[in-house]
Amino acid sequence: MLDLSVIVLTYNEEIHIRRCLENVNLFAAKVFVVDCFSTDRTAQIARELGAEVVEHEWPGNQAEQFNWALDNLPIQTEWVLRLDADEYATLELIQEIRKELPVMKENVSAVVFPLGRAFMGRRLRHGIVNGIKMVRLFRNGCVRYEQRLMDEHLMILKGETVAFQYQFVDDNLNSIKYFIDKHNTYSSKEAALLLDAEFYLSDELEEGSSDFCEEVREKREQKRRYARLPLFWRAFGYFFYRYIVKLGFLDGKEGFLWDFLQGWWYRTLVDAKVFEIKKACGNDKSKMRQYLLDKYNITL
Incomplete structure (x- = not known):
C-alpha cells in the first residue's frame, strides 16, 4: 500500500x-x-x-x-x-x-x-x-x-x-429530488457570491490568489466575467455553450438533463434570486446584506 x-x-x-x-x-x-x-x-x-x-x-x-x-x-x-x-x-x-x-x-x-x-x-x-x-x-x-x-x-x-x-x-446515486433540493440551497449561496462580486458586499476582498493552483485561479476569473453578463441571458448562453458548442448532446438523455438542470435551470434560479434581491434592495449594500441574512440565513 x-x-x-x-x-x-x-x-x-x-x-x-x-x-x-x-x-x-x-x-x-x-x-x-x-x-x-x-x-x-x-x-x-x-x-x-x-x-x-x-x-x-x-x-x-x-x-x-x-x-x-x-x-x-x-x-x-x-x-x-x-x-x-x-x-x-x-x-x-x-x-x-x-x-x-x-x-x-x-x-x-x-x-x-x-x-x-x-x-x-x-x-x-x-x-x-x-x-x-x-x-x-x-x-x-x-x-x-x-x-x-x-x-x-x-x-x-x-x-x-x-x-x-x-x-x-x-x-451521485441519489434521486432527482435530492439533486433539486441540494441545488436550490446552492443557488442561494451562488446568488450571494455573484452579488458580492458585483457590489463587494463582504468585508474583505478575495486575497491570496497565489495560494491556489492555476485551475482555481482561472475558474475564479471566469466567474468574475460571468457576474458581469446580463441576467438570465447568461444562464441560457451557458447552457448553449455546454450542450451545443461542447457537444453535450452526444451524452444522450442523461447529458441533456445534466446540462439543462445544472447548466440552465440552476443558473436561472440563481439569477432569479439575484433579480429578487436587486428589486427589493436596489444598489443599497447594507439592505442586500440584511436581505440575505433575513431570507436566506446567509452572512457576507
Whole structure:
C-alpha cells in the first residue's frame, strides 16, 4: 500500500460509502471517515471495510470540517487524499498514483486531478465535464481549505503543484429530488457570491490568489466575467455553450438533463434570486446584506 491516508467526510452516505471505500482500499494505507453522527448504516459499513470512523459535529461547512480533520486526525502518512463519499478514483488514476507518488519530487506538495462526471448512471464524456480540475492529493501539512460560502478550494501553503492525467469521478446515486433540493440551497449561496462580486458586499476582498493552483485561479476569473453578463441571458448562453458548442448532446438523455438542470435551470434560479434581491434592495449594500441574512440565513 502507498504511504497515503484518505479522508472522507460523511453524513448518511449509506448509498455511496461502500463503493468509495472499496475503491480507496485498493491503494491507501489508511482511511479515515469523519462522520456527523449519521442515522443510517454509514459508520457501520465504514468500520466493516476497515476505516477508522471519527464522529464530529458538522461545523456548518465542509471547509471547517476538513480543516478540523487535518488538525485532529492521527495522520501518520506523508500523503493525504480527500474524496467525497460519492466519488471514486478510476483504475487509470489508481495506476497513475501508484506509479508517480513514490517518485514524486520533494518540492511538489499537491496534485491536481481532472474531475469526471456521471449522472443518472451514465458517464458523461462531453459538455464541460472534461475541463474541471481540482487539488485532491497533497503532502500532509502543506494545504488548508479556504473559508468561503461555497466552492471552497484547497490553498497551497508551500511547494509546487503538478497535474495528473486521469480522472476521479463524481457519481451521485441519489434521486432527482435530492439533486433539486441540494441545488436550490446552492443557488442561494451562488446568488450571494455573484452579488458580492458585483457590489463587494463582504468585508474583505478575495486575497491570496497565489495560494491556489492555476485551475482555481482561472475558474475564479471566469466567474468574475460571468457576474458581469446580463441576467438570465447568461444562464441560457451557458447552457448553449455546454450542450451545443461542447457537444453535450452526444451524452444522450442523461447529458441533456445534466446540462439543462445544472447548466440552465440552476443558473436561472440563481439569477432569479439575484433579480429578487436587486428589486427589493436596489444598489443599497447594507439592505442586500440584511436581505440575505433575513431570507436566506446567509452572512457576507
